[in-house]
Amino acid sequence: MxxxxxxxxxxxxxxxxxxxxxxxxxxxxxxxxxxxxxxxxxxxxxxxxxxxxxxxxxxxxxxxxxxxxxxxxxxxxxxxVRSKGSKVASLIGFPGAAAIFCVLSFAFLSERDKLGMTTxxxxxxxxTSNITEISHVLFTSLLLPFEVTSILILVAILGAVVLARKEL
Amino acid sequence: MSPNLIAILPEIVLTLTAVLVMLADASLAPGKPRRLLGWVAILGAFAAGSFSLWQLRLVDASGPITAYSGTVQVDAFSVFFHLLIAAIVMVTLLGSLDYFAPPAAMAEHSETARLAYTHVGEYFALVLFGATGMMFMTCSVELLMVFIGLEISSISTYILAGFRKGQGVSAEAALKYFLLGSFATSFFLYGIALAFGATGSTSIAAIAAGMSTTHTPVLALLSVAMILIGIGFKVSAAPFHVWTPDVYQGAPAPVVGLMSTAPKAAAFAVLLRVLFNAVPTLRATWLPLILALSVASMFIGNLGALMQRDVKRLLAYSSIAHAGYLLAAFTSTHPEAVASACFYTAAYAAMNVGAFLVITELSGVDETMRTIDDFTGAAKSRPYLSGLLAFFLCSLIGIPFTAGFFGKFYVFSAAVHGGFTWLAVLGLLNSGIACFYYLRLMTALYSRPLHGEVRGAMARVTPSAALGLAFAGLATLALGIFPGPVLSLVQRAAPKTIPIISSAPSSSATASLTNGQ
Missing domain, CATH: 1.20.120.1200 (NADH-ubiquinone/plastoquinone oxidoreductase chain 6, subunit NuoJ)
Structure with missing residues (x-):
């Protein structure tokens, strides 16, 4: 299944x-x-x-x-519209993507036996349901990153105001 | 006060000040002067720095403070970087208080100046928010917290890079920095995920313990490589440097001074903690990568700078080269590598912020002076500013009695003690190449003007900007003549991560292994 x-x-x-x-x-x-x-x-x-x-x-x-x-x-x-840049991008991009794919598949395949044991x-x-686990971790050991994310969102809002507001 | 609050007090102060500045800016009538908000921001940065010093006394009395279930650890290392970041932010804000033209003088200023002026309150707030993120990066011993701090600092700098609205280069800089930066951050995040896959934790102490017992060593190696790519982008080390010249050219000059020093210092702090605390057992693997990054950055930075005519692009390539010198310190053993790398970040911050502040004053918000030809003969009309720029350039070369000399001295002697004499020789060779383009700019300043008269902003240097310049100049001089006080702080800064005995999957093994190291 x-x-x-x-x-x-x-x-x-x-x-x-x-x-x-x-x-x-x-x-x-x-x-x-x-x-x-x-x-x-x-x-x-x-x-x-x-x-x-x-x-x-x-x-x-x-x-x-x-x-x-x-x-x-x-x-x-x-x-x-195709430009000269998009040709260069595909020339570099496809080999790059293939290289990353090869590296990652090599890493995971070489650890195949051990990874099978990970649950x-x-x-x-x-x-236990992982929603329980996540909420537990989020409000105990990872409380600070969770709260500080609010600053991150505030910065993003501020950026939207600065860059996108119509000037008078 | 609870230990949790004491540990993040500087960050709390900065965040509250930034929110205050942001709200006050929104409630002020448009067109009203916002200088006072800038002073509030400077005061906030000063308070954050003072609280960090107070933390240092607590640390001296009773050892490192850990807080929030081992997410944050305050020690001499984090205090040093907190002080550095607070100082950089203060000097940058002092230098840019009058960067955005006031409304009274607006008639003679351009459209760009007017557009930027309407957002000056947000500018102060964003600088403070970015500093909060950087401070979180330096005191976190939990990679997820490091990631959130990195994102806060990066997103603020992306926005600050695009602050000269209405100019093509500025929009290009912001967008390029944003797209490439997000791409690099995703590598960093993937590295954290793989480290979790290999060791079962994202906390630095638990990773250190898990690295020796992991069943999946290849995943562990891949995670270190990914983290190195992510940080390598943030510190603009070659071959992850391609964004640097374009972004530095398009961003406003005071912002470049800030973003070429403070986020880099924070990223180097993260790299020091990760490499020397989390994965010291994999030193044999990451050392060749660091060597390659260091050599490539030195050569690409210096040879690239030789071909630049634009002064901001030239300094961008020079900052790539300086990242290479700094990475050379990582080849040494733990305490010495940390001490020399920390000293170099401080020295580089002092001279680079200073150099960009002088460029800010010389060329103004419209940046009428761009190329070396434009700077030719500047000494005739602006003698003091040109002299100061020449002094900062001397320090960037590494002439004795300036901060740059001792910085290079400690970094290269660290490399020699680590057994990499050839790296130190390559570094010295590169310093020789670097002399050429710094001296070319310096002689241009003192040559006869090409067009009869030097263009550029002729506004007088305001007292606040003069204060900022004096601070940067004195710091550069002091680090070059009496490096003792800073040196004694960085020599005991070498971080030791305290294992947390709670959430780690094999907590007993964690504690015993880490104590053994």
């Missing part, structure tokens, strides 16, 4: 990711990104990280993608 889910949604995520790159119109790319995000959510869920899966759907597929579509709509962006917890493995 888990293997079947992984195969279906893993392949779907990779295909949608490639489609995102191949599409010339920004709307089509944004819609492919939604497929990638939702497939990743299913993968997280199948690993027992149900909180992460829910957050992925709500934050990425919901909030961020709506924002993307609004921006594309407001800018009235048309098809992208992420969650309902599927019979441990």
């Amino acid at each position: 888990q293997l079947a889910l992984f195969l279906i949604f893993g392949v779907l995520a990779v295909l949608a990711g490639l489609n995102l790159l191949a599409q010339r119109h920004p709307i089509n790319s944004a819609l492919s990104l939604i497929v990638v995000m939702l497939s990743l959510a299913v993968l997280y869920w199948s690993l027992g990280a149900e909180f992460l899966a829910a957050a992925q759907v709500i934050v990425y597929s919901g909030a961020i993608m709506v924002l993307f579509l609004f921006v594309i709509m407001l800018l009235n962006a048309g098809e992208e 992420l917890g969650g309902d599927l493995t019979g441990a």
